[in-house]
Amino acid sequence: MTRSGKEYIAGLRDSRRVFINGEFVDDVTTHPAFRGAVASLARVYDEAHDPANAEVLTYPSPTTGEPVNRAFLIPRSEEDLRLRRVALRRQAETTLGLMGRGPEHVAGFLAGWAARSDVFAAAGDEYADRVVRFYEHVRDRDLYCSYAIVPPQIDRGKPAHQQADPHLYAGVKEERPDGVVLAGAQMLGTGAAISDYLVLSCIVPLRPGDEDQAISVALPIGAEGLKIYSRRSYAEAATSVYDYPLASRFDETDALIVLDDVFVPWERVFVYRNLDITRDQWNHTPAHLLGNNQAQIRFSVKLDLLAGLALRVAEMNGTAALPPVRGTLGELAAHAALVSGLVAAQEQNCRIDEHGVAWPGAAEAFAVMTLQSDFYPKLLTILRDLCGGGVIQLPSAAADYGHPEARADLERYVQSPGHPSQERVKLLKLVWDMVGSEFASRHQQYEMFYAGAPFLVRTRMSQVYDFDRAGALVDRALAGYGVDGFEAGDGFEAGDGFEAG
Ligand SMILES: Cc1cc2nc3c(=O)[nH]c(=O)nc-3n(C[C@H](O)[C@H](O)[C@H](O)COP(=O)(O)OP(=O)(O)OC[C@H]3O[C@@H](n4cnc5c(N)ncnc54)[C@H](O)[C@@H]3O)c2cc1C
Secondary structure, eight states, X not given: OOXXXXXXXXXXXXXXXXXXXXXXXXXXXXXXXXXXXXXXXXXXXXHHHSGXXXXXXXXXXXXXXXXXXXXXXXXXXXXXXXXXXXXXXXXXXXXXXXXXXXXXXXXXXXXXXXXXXXXHHTTOHHHHHHHHHHHHHHHHHXXXXXXXXXXXXXXXXXXXXXXXXXXXXXXXXXXXXXXXXXXXXXXXXXXXXXXXXEEEOOOSOOOTTOGGGOOEXXXXXXXXXXXXXXXXXXXXXXXXXXXXXXXXXXXXXXXXXXXXXXXXXXXXXXXXXXXXXXXXXXHSSSHHHHHHHHHHHHHHHHHHHHHHHHHHHHHHHTOTTSHHHHHHHHHHHHHHHHHHHHHHHHHXXXXXXXXXXXXXXXXXXHHHHHHHHXXXXXXXXXXXXXXXXXXXXXXXXXXXXXXXXXXXXXXXXXXXXXXXXXXXHHHHHHHHHHHTSHHHHHHHHHHHHTTSOHHHHHHHHHHHSOHHHHHHHHHHHHTTEEXXXXXXXXXXOTTXXXXXX
């Protein structure tokens, strides 16, 4: 059953230990660092919970028959992927494509794992059962899972087991009859502070000797010993929604996760000290593709927002009809269309596996991941270029309009035809929160790294692309001729080919 926003918020009031600004937070739902993001996600929950949206945003749970969020759907056809995209796009539009790790992200990973639980069964059927039961648990209760699947940057020159302390990277410290005790840290729990469960695993290649880190588990955020060290909050630093319209509402926060002897019962252990399954859960199931397909649907919304901002700024500045500006708008539009096209192509080129599960097209998914780390910063620069100094020549805060003398000057000098001062400033402050604020800068880092370090993504791209087909084309181009000209065949005589034409 879907939850209302209120139910989501109520679920966050527990024993969670979230640390920021030198202290642990009493209640993330009211703390200024988190409440804006919580309110935004509550709206996302409300929309799916609204019966008027049920047909688009939900589907009946195969176990209870109740409507559940379509983000949990295990796709079995191109049409399923399309329906999933329509729903995920609607949800991403609610947060303008600016919350990368909302509930619908890890939902895709869990669906991918449950769809191919046989991969987990390689260690015993009980592991597959646990994966499926956890997936059904969160799906049918509409719970929000965040994840931390990368070891902290301590010393990447050595594998986990050769670090100075064997419990720096999150892993098994002790095995008990009823479960395991985990210790260490993991990065980078985006949204962890405002989620219900943390999925903890490792996507970075592990080596023999790293078995303690070769795990996949789910922890309630309030689990004893689990600590969430949030980065600085941009929402809290925002002076008003008018001054920072994005940071104040969509700062999902990122955090270092620390496990201080956290007990995990066996029913929440999906992979245990198994290097092969820790690796295979990402690529031998559709989890990674489904999760990143969602990430790109969300990214596509964000690119539309960027293009729309460029258009509105150009219109306001009276430059929209100038040919060079049209060209600039066209360049932004090309990137937005490229991503939405590649997302659609993931549906058309999906692969239905032997279990009847639809995997989004891998080459198209990795193409977006590969290219976006390069072009997202470039698109921000294009929007900056269109804005010139306008995004800097702005009143210091909404409060400036409260001062009669300042207000009169602002209304006279900071305005455009058809755009009174407060409207002009409102648009340009929105643009600045997209391209120049600390929130915007974090977003740049996010789009460069959320899918992994760019050099790794490029390598993976080279593995999923059909190089056999590409290579065969070269062989074809090279076939049938040599230093002696054409070989006989294909309408040529042996030795032909020395004369042009
Ligand atoms: C805003 C943000 C949010 C995130 N949210 C999450 C989240 O919710 N959950 C989660 O699990 N993770 C999250 N991440 C982490 C993300 O998955 C990692 O940043 C990503 O996997 C890259 O790992 P890294 O940061 O350790 O970079 P590194 O692997 O350390 O790479 C950094 C750079 O070092 C260089 N480098 C490193 N190793 C090599 C090598 N072998 N060869 C050549 N060059 C190399 C490259 O220039 C590379 O770009 C988030 C990251 C960001 C920035």
